[in-house]
Amino acid sequence: MAEEWWTKKYACQHLKIDPKTFERYVADGMKVAKLRGRVFVRRDVVQAEYRARKLGQKATRATPDPQ
Structure with missing residues (x-):
């Protein structure tokens, strides 16, 4: 089975994350892999x-704050 590669832009859009988060x-x-100035990442x-x-x-949210 072939690996699926996403561009940085597609990954951010698909996962609804900011490029800074990526x-x-x-x-x-x-x-990641870089090719001709573009960033690619395997989907998985x-x-x-x-x-x-x-x-x-x-x-982190589920852990009660010790006081």
């Missing part, structure tokens, strides 16, 4: 990163 993913280690990689971060946000 850049944060890359800065934190998400692998960016979706996994997105899900992991969303789950992390929910876990």
Whole structure:
């Protein structure tokens, strides 16, 4: 089965994230490919990163604040 590659722009539109958020993913280690000035990411990689971060946000909100 062939891997599906998305452009940075398509990934941001599809996941409804800001390009700066995408850049944060890359800065934190998400692998991308650059070709002729365009950034590409494997669909499964960016979706996994997105899900992991969303789950992390929910876990943070669900934890009661110790006082």
